[in-house]
Amino acid sequence: MGASHEASLRELLARLIEAGRAFAQAEIALVRKTVAAWAGAAKIGAALIIVALILANAAVIVLVAALGMALARWIGPAGGLAVAALIALIVAGLLGWLAAKRFSEMLK
Structure with a gap:
């Protein structure tokens, strides 16, 4: 009776180990599929953000x-475009300065 009891205990342990391996492999496969689905969705979202930024740049x-053109009425076409570009550069510079200030505060 002792030998058959020991054999059945070994069989039970072997089945338990095999079931644990199967469970771990199934969990790994599930995580891989979840990550792949998330990465696919992230790619689409990133592409949409890039297109939105390009369109916003064109609008600016x-x-x-x-x-x-509106300023060209008073200072001529070249002067109007130059002043408009200068205003845009000043705004871009201020935004860059504010961003740099925030990052430096964050790193302190």
């Missing part, structure tokens, strides 16, 4: 050009 260019 058109607005600066329109400001230049």
Whole structure:
């Protein structure tokens, strides 16, 4: 009776180890599929953000050009466009300075 009891205990342990391996492999496969699905969604989101930024950039260019044309009434076309570009550069410089200030505060 002792030998058959020991054999059945070994069989039970072997089945338990095999079930644990199967469970671990299934969990790893699930994590891989979850990460792959998340990465696919992130790629689409990143592409949409890039397109939105390109369109926003185009809109800003058109607005600066329109400001230049409006100023051209008083200071001529070249002067109007130059002043509009200068205003855009000043705004960009201020935004860059504010960003640098925030990052330096964050790193302190």
